[in-house]
Amino acid sequence: MSKGTDYQLLAAQLRALAEGETARLPILANASALIMEALPDVSWAGFYLDDGAGELVLGPFQGKVACMRIAWGRGVCGTAAQEDATQLVPNVHEFAGHIACDSASNSEVVIPIHENGEVMGVLDLDSTSLVRFDEDDAAGLELFVGALEELLPNLR
Numbered sequence: 352m353s354k355g356t357d358y359q360l361l362a363a364q365l366r367a368l369a370e371g372e373t374a375r376l377p378i379l380a381n382a383s384a385l386i387m388e389a390l391p392d393v394s395w396a397g398f399y400l401d402d403g404a405g406e407l408v409l410g411p412f413q414g415k416v417a418c419m420r421i422a423w424g425r426g427v428c429g430t431a432a433q434e435d436a437t438q439l440v441p442n443v444h445e446f447a448g449h450i451a452c453d454s455a456s457n458s459e460v461v462i463p464i465h466e467n468g469e470v471m472g473v474l475d476l477d478s479t480s481l482v483r484f485d486e487d488d489a490a491g492l493e494l495f496v497g498a499l500e501e502l503l504p505n506l507r
Contacts, residue, residue: 358491361389362498375506380411382499386476387413390488394479395453398464399428400472407432407472414477418452426450431461431473439489441482453477460484462496466503474499 364385369378379398386396397412399421407421407428424433426449431438438461443449446459456477464472474496476484 356390356488356491358494361385361491362495364389365495365498366502369502373505373507375503376411378499378502378506382474382495383411383413386495390476392478392480392483393476394456395475395477397475398472399432399475401432401470410472412475415453418450421450427459427461428473428475431463432470435463435470437462437489437493439484439486441484443477455479457481458483460489460492462489462492464496464503465500471503 365382368381368385372378383397387393390396395412395414395417397414397417398410399407400410402408405423407423409417409419421429423429427438427440427443427446438459440446440459443456443459456479458478458481460476462474463470464474474492476492478484
């Protein structure tokens with residue numbers, strides 16, 4: 352796939368890392384670390400999780416400090432959660448309502464994560480490069496999130 356990333360292998364590595372683990376927090380933490388190690392030119396990789404009260408709250412991540420809460424429908428992450436649709440943003444400065452948690456971020460891709468058919472959070476990746484992520488990356492990251500979704504119902 353794009354930029355030499357084998358997303359099927361990445362999803363398989365996630366499943367292997369999660370083997371035997373029953374808590375979601377360490378799996379999400381390792382998932383963000385796995386992405387940072389495997390994908391070139393990514394400045395931030397992590398999760399925002401639904402707090403049940405209309406906001407996404409910062410979850411495990413790799414990168415610079417980040418916004419701690421994002422309202423559903425705000426910014427790229429909140430839009431992905433509210434619309435239940437992947438957001439591929441080649442230039443975040445052209446995205447109406449973009450929240451600049453890191454002013455160095457220039458492109459972003461956000462994938463909704465589901466548990467029991469409902470959006471329970473998002474996977475968020477940022478890059479300091481413009482047009483870092485493409486359709487192949489979005490599809491590959493959706494595959495990665497699919498592997499994560501297989502695990503979620505069995506975790507506490």
